[in-house]
Amino acid sequence: MSEDAEFERKRRDQLTSAPGDKPGRAGSDAEQSAAPRIEVTETESGATRIDVADTAAVRPGAPE
Numbered sequence: 001m002s003e004d005a006e007f008e009r010k011r012r013d014q015l016t017s018a019p020g021d022k023p024g025r026a027g028s029d030a031e032q033s034a035a036p037r038i039e040v041t042e043t044e045s046g047a048t049r050i051d052v053a054d055t056a057a058v059r060p061g062a063p064e
Contacts, residue, residue: 001009037056041049052060 037053039051039053041051043049
């Protein structure tokens with residue numbers, strides 16, 4: 001398993017094991033809570049770019 005895949009597995013396990021928010025429980029939003037909120041990419045020049053994911057429930061900026 002790659003280091004990135006292992007990190008994502010551990011991240012998902014941690015986020016879906018919060019008290020009261022169990023995957024499979026009726027009404028649980030654990031899977032949605034574990035969804036990535038940022039997208040990290042690295043350009044050819046080596047710069048790291050961090051963007052808020054389009055699927056993020058909460059986004060920075062002024063409320064609409």
